[in-house]
Amino acid sequence: xxxxxxxxxxxxxxxxxxxxxxxxxxxxxxxxxxxxxxxxxxxxxxxxxxxxxxxxxxxxxxxxxxxxxxxxxxxxxxxxxxxxxxxxxxxxxxxxxxxxxxxxxxxxxxxxxxxxxxxxxxxxxxxxxxxxxxxxxxxxxxxxxxxxxxxxxxxxxxxxxxxxxxxxxxxxxxxxxxxxxxxxxxxxxxxxxxxxxxxxxxxxxxxxxxxxxxxxxxxxxxxxxxxxxxxxxxxxxxxxxxxxxxxxxxxxxxxxxxxxxxxxxxxxxxxxxxxxxxxxxxxx
Numbered sequence: 001x002x003x004x005x006x007x008x009x010x011x012x013x014x015x016x017x018x019x020x021x022x023x024x025x026x027x028x029x030x031x032x033x034x035x036x037x038x039x040x041x042x043x044x045x046x047x048x049x050x051x052x053x054x055x056x057x058x059x060x061x062x063x064x065x066x067x068x069x070x071x072x073x074x075x076x077x078x079x080x081x082x083x084x085x086x087x088x089x090x091x092x093x094x095x096x097x098x099x100x101x102x103x104x105x106x107x108x109x110x111x112x113x114x115x116x117x118x119x120x121x122x123x124x125x126x127x128x129x130x131x132x133x134x135x136x137x138x139x140x141x142x143x144x145x146x147x148x149x150x151x152x153x154x155x156x157x158x159x160x161x162x163x164x165x166x167x168x169x170x171x172x173x174x175x176x177x178x179x180x181x182x183x184x185x186x187x188x189x190x191x192x193x194x195x196x197x198x199x200x201x202x203x204x205x206x207x208x209x210x211x212x213x214x215x216x217x218x219x220x221x222x223x224x225x226x227x228x229x230x231x232x233x234x235x236x237x238x239x240x241x242x243x244x245x246x247x248x249x250x251x252x253x254x255x256x257x258x259x260x261x262x263x264x265x266x267x268x269x270x271x272x273x274x275x276x277x278x279x280x281x282x283x284x
Contacts, residue, residue: 010198034065063094077110079111082114084117091134115173150177150188158172238261
């Protein structure tokens with residue numbers, strides 16, 4: 001977390017033995033780190049932030065980290081990093097926890113993470129349909145917490161993995177906020193950013209105070225195309241961009257790397273595939 005940008009990512013490796021303890025030593029360039037150690041080979045949560053923020057820890061568990069924040073502008077609000085239990089038998093425990101967090105504070109609230117559940121069938125492709133009872137329980141919990149719809153840019157699905165031969169795509173990771181938090185940043189939005197090292201997308205939140213967000217309307221939004229993954233050159237372009245990206249702060253370096261990767265991928269795609277939309281229209 002840096003200035004008005006927040007990254008959330010369920011990445012493989014944090015649950016490995018010693019990973020959390022090592023993370024607390026390294027901090028990944030951030031000045032501060034708070035982490036919950038994993039249990040066995042599973043779980044483990046970490047929150048990293050810069051000197052721009054003043055944080056007060058409110059509550060923690062194996063499934064959440066809840067903090068009160070004073071940002072550089074002096075505004076007080078609340079951030080919760082949340083992990084929903086994947087086991088069907090324990091999902092109700094996750095929603096009970098989420099509801100209890102709602103009752104703990106009246107501050108503007110931003111909650112994000114891997115909830116391990118979807119809201120509707122359109123948020124899933126492949127495998128068996130999700131039981132409506134599960135989705136209804138998740139929806140009821142979000143309504144209880146007074147979370148409102150929050151827009152995103154990028155791929156619709158944040159999770160992709162082959163399970164028993166089927167390619168499963170789901171929107172498991174999301175950003176939620178109440179109306180008081182959105183009033184503070186009416187231009188806020190989130191990006192879903194695909195990665196090669198995890199089956200979960202990285203979620204980048206831009207907390208912009210300007211209505212409409214910080215992106216120039218004339219700027220074309222980068223979109224990662226799923227068919228690129230089949231091409232070996234795709235990974236090469238991403239590695240190339242990630243090595244070169246620069247910035248004065250930890251977050252600006254990450255954003256620089258992401259932007260450069262997008263630019264390199266776009267140029268490579270245009271050279272290799274040409275204008276796909278025009279080709280589709282021609283074939284039709």
